[in-house]
Amino acid sequence: MDEQIVVAGALISQGALLVAQRDRPAELAGLWELPGGKVAPGEDDGAALARELHEELGVEVRVGARIGVDVTLNATMTLRAYRVALTAGSPRPHDHRALRWVTVDDLRGLDWVPADRAWVDDLAAAMRSE
Helix, strand or coil: CEEEEEEEEEEEEEEEEEEEEEECCCCCCCCEEECCCCCCCCCHHHHHHHHHHHHCCCCEEEEEEEEEEEEEEEEEEEEEEEEEEEECCCCCCCCEEEEEEEEEHHHHHEEEEEEHHHHHHHHHHHHHHH
16 A cells, blocks of 8 residues: 655744644544645645645645654554745635644643654754744
8 A cells, every 4th residue: 555645834934833723533623733734646745735735724835844754643644744934825724723823932832633743842943943
């Protein structure tokens, strides 16, 4: 079976990171994550992430460098994060309960989905370098 890649975007602006609160599935509802989604067949990571963020947030982004390590979700799915820069639009929660801008000081206390927790240190470093 082919590996399914899931991409997530770290949108950092003025030292703050945009996080999205899951609405589903039930076991993840209410937890926070970097927004994103699955890479479709024939799509590269960057194109998939730009498409997903347009669908989920109503924004256009430029996809930059990888952040952190790949996170294994299960036997066939791998999650990876990228830094993204907003190029058009204002983020709105089309597919999430809520959106929130958080600071470096907020990262550790946030109720993250388990997979995204692996990137907290990398996200903090990226936010500090902004």
